[in-house]
Amino acid sequence: MPPVLTARPTVPASRRPPSPRGEGLPERVRGRLRHAAPALLGYLAVRLLALAVLARWTHLKGHGLWPVLATDWDSRWYLGIADAGYGYEPGLDGGPDFGADAPGGPAGPRNLAFFPLYPALVKAVAAVTPGSRASVGLVLAVLCSLIAAWGVFAIGDRLHGRRAGTVLAVLWGSLPVAAVQWMGYTESLFTALAAWALYTVLDKRWAWAAGLAVGAGLTRPTGVAVAAAVTVAGLLAARRGSRPAVAAALIAPLGWLGYVGWVGLRLDRWDGYFAIQKAWGNEWDGGAVTLRKLRAHLVYAEDPKLFLVMVSLVLIVSAGLFTLCLADRQPLPLLVFSGVLLLVVLGSGGVYFPRARFLLPGFPLLLPPALALCRARRPVAVLVLAGAALSSAWLGGHMLLVWQGPP
Numbered sequence: 001m002p003p004v005l006t007a008r009p010t011v012p013a014s015r016r017p018p019s020p021r022g023e024g025l026p027e028r029v030r031g032r033l034r035h036a037a038p039a040l041l042g043y044l045a046v047r048l049l050a051l052a053v054l055a056r057w058t059h060l061k062g063h064g065l066w067p068v069l070a071t072d073w074d075s076r077w078y079l080g081i082a083d084a085g086y087g088y089e090p091g092l093d094g095g096p097d098f099g100a101d102a103p104g105g106p107a108g109p110r111n112l113a114f115f116p117l118y119p120a121l122v123k124a125v126a127a128v129t130p131g132s133r134a135s136v137g138l139v140l141a142v143l144c145s146l147i148a149a150w151g152v153f154a155i156g157d158r159l160h161g162r163r164a165g166t167v168l169a170v171l172w173g174s175l176p177v178a179a180v181q182w183m184g185y186t187e188s189l190f191t192a193l194a195a196w197a198l199y200t201v202l203d204k205r206w207a208w209a210a211g212l213a214v215g216a217g218l219t220r221p222t223g224v225a226v227a228a229a230v231t232v233a234g235l236l237a238a239r240r241g242s243r244p245a246v247a248a249a250l251i252a253p254l255g256w257l258g259y260v261g262w263v264g265l266r267l268d269r270w271d272g273y274f275a276i277q278k279a280w281g282n283e284w285d286g287g288a289v290t291l292r293k294l295r296a297h298l299v300y301a302e303d304p305k306l307f308l309v310m311v312s313l314v315l316i317v318s319a320g321l322f323t324l325c326l327a328d329r330q331p332l333p334l335l336v337f338s339g340v341l342l343l344v345v346l347g348s349g350g351v352y353f354p355r356a357r358f359l360l361p362g363f364p365l366l367l368p369p370a371l372a373l374c375r376a377r378r379p380v381a382v383l384v385l386a387g388a389a390l391s392s393a394w395l396g397g398h399m400l401l402v403w404q405g406p407p
Contacts, residue, residue: 032154035162039153039169040146046173047145047182050393054179057397070138073406075184077111081119082126082133086112086266108267112276115259117218118186137184145181145188149173151195152363158202159331160371167385168370172363174388176310177356179396180407190219191361194226194337198364201233201333206248209234213248217255221277222358225340227253229333236332282350289349290315307353307403310395314356315346324368334364357407 033040058065071079087109118137126136149169156165172191173181181188197212213230217223234242234249264272277283294315297308322338345358359365373381399407 039166042170043149043173046389053393070134082123148192174392206244210248210251213252214255229337285349311356321365
């Protein structure tokens, strides 16, 4: 097995959380929460600042804050699946009848493009709690964002210490499209599953890694990136005869493969899921459309849209950060996850505007700037993080209230 998967963390012992041996699960969780408290509080501060800015902005524009966060755009599709299953489309009165002339075209219902775990959780939790499914979906997203921030911190802490983990979590909460983390979307759930799957791979807890990878594969199309990271790590560990690693490598892709296969069976065609994506205008073309859009929005646009310029810059910066991750020799599971995520998002020939959101779970890309901030003087680091938080709050409001389209 390569040293990156077998070596112990290089973090000094004085900066690691207390050993959990001999403690029960509640004590271990409380201890790890105390250790992660600065990161979680920093993340909460950033997101509450953004929420306050958005609340004021919606008030000035005469909108309600709750509908913007809980029931707009993709949230309606997920709520439709939670309410009525696959086959309905939001805003249509025709019910589940999808023939060749229906909006989904001959491929089938367009909501089959949305993976099932998040709407299934919304439906299950709403069945045993008060409130609407929209409210449940929003609360789930917020809770999952905290679990995700904890996982992001845990990765940074394990690799580079508590301060790096804290900065990493705050940076993740300060991304330009981080407003989506507190919306009825799947990004927070997916990031939580991805972060903890990667952490358990580094910790060689193969059963947890496989289960979390299956969950990620049932959450978003980019769950294939989590499955790839766990599978590659498991196969490498298998060279030393680790049977749990072999099992994890085989199980990890089953969530993604299971849903794609189910869609194929439902539509009676092996490529059913990809046909549904094509009906949405999404096809993988190796990045040709991405390059054309980058030139169009950054070079040739006579009246460039701020949101599309921001998306373009996020794509360019993300590709640059990946080269830094390679130079820093990040652990292989993190590199595989980030690399496959970038390959899927940048190589898509489909819709352009949500690609910054699609890259939101790629938190390992933020490790190089997080480490740079840890090495910087404290006033400089505070100024950069404050600027990132303020820009995220403003860009989130612009994305949801000025940009005339989905995030």
